[in-house]
Amino acid sequence: MLEVSGLEVAYGTSQVLFGLDLAMHEGEAATLLGRNGMGKTTTLRAICGLQPVKGGTIRFAGERIDGWRPDRIGRAGIALVPEGRQCFPNLTVDEHLVAFFANRRGVAEAWTPARVYELFPRLSERCRNLGNQLSGGEQQMLAIGRALVTNPRLLILDEASEGLAPLVREEIWACLRRLRAAGQSILVIDKYVEKLIGLADHHTIIERGQVVWHGSSAVLDADHGVWQRYLGL
Numbered sequence: 001m002l003e004v005s006g007l008e009v010a011y012g013t014s015q016v017l018f019g020l021d022l023a024m025h026e027g028e029a030a031t032l033l034g035r036n037g038m039g040k041t042t043t044l045r046a047i048c049g050l051q052p053v054k055g056g057t058i059r060f061a062g063e064r065i066d067g068w069r070p071d072r073i074g075r076a077g078i079a080l081v082p083e084g085r086q087c088f089p090n091l092t093v094d095e096h097l098v099a100f101f102a103n104r105r106g107v108a109e110a111w112t113p114a115r116v117y118e119l120f121p122r123l124s125e126r127c128r129n130l131g132n133q134l135s136g137g138e139q140q141m142l143a144i145g146r147a148l149v150t151n152p153r154l155l156i157l158d159e160a161s162e163g164l165a166p167l168v169r170e171e172i173w174a175c176l177r178r179l180r181a182a183g184q185s186i187l188v189i190d191k192y193v194e195k196l197i198g199l200a201d202h203h204t205i206i207e208r209g210q211v212v213w214h215g216s217s218a219v220l221d222a223d224h225g226v227w228q229r230y231l232g233l
């Protein structure tokens with residue numbers, strides 16, 4: 001479903017991705033791992049059309065999408081839960097969900113605002129609150145809900161559980177496991193490798209803009225040398 005091949009991205013004269021490869025099938029959950037500053041966010045932003053691509057190709061659902069505008073990529077079925085949530089401070093929870101709701105593929109059991117409220121009852125209690133009146137956990141739930149109501153083929157999360165209290169973090173992991181079990185394709189960046197091993201099928205580790213390791217959850221779980229070498233854990 002997603003095939004990133006030889007991706008190169010630069011910020012001005014400073015190149016940060018050097019021929020990065022990443023691929024996943026529909027229905028899979030995959031992760032992108034690596035220490036800080038290695039290029040994970042840049043990779044996700046390039047996939048979503050938020051960062052210009054200098055070289056390489058990005059294919060999604062059979063089409064070459066590198067060079068497309070972010071809104072076209074969104075309509076093609078990729079939804080991003082961005083780092084820092086980026087909820088709109090002046091829209092209510094309900095307005096976020098209503099404004100982003102779309103079922104372009106005619107999915108039978110589409111994500112609607114009502115279904116998001118079932119997934120996150122806390123959001124339902126906050127439905128009339130503005131984005132800037134929410135806790136970090138509520139904002140993350142809203143950012144996930146906002147992505148889900150676009151009924152994406154691929155849900156991408158950048159730092160899914162960053163800065164959240166342990167209990168809220170657990171709630172986010174439980175949500176992602178439920179989505180995964182329901183067949184949602186997910187690409188996620190996070191620091192909690194143990195949680196990601198329980199969630200994802202396979203993992204790609206990058207270092208200085210290049211892939212240094214790729215493998216299944218079972219292999220990553222068994223080889224803590226990889227954690228130490230590439231993730232400093």
Ligand SMILES: Nc1ncnc2c1ncn2[C@@H]1O[C@H](COP(=O)(O)OP(=O)(O)OP(=O)(O)O)[C@@H](O)[C@H]1O
Pocket residue numbers: 011014016034035036037038039040041042043
């Ligand atoms: N807007 C920018 N302008 C210039 N350099 C940038 C910009 N954004 C990121 N970089 C640099 O690109 C490199 C990759 O950053 P990126 O945010 O993709 O890494 P990351 O792996 O997601 O790290 P983190 O976990 O810290 O977010 C870093 O060296 C970073 O300093």
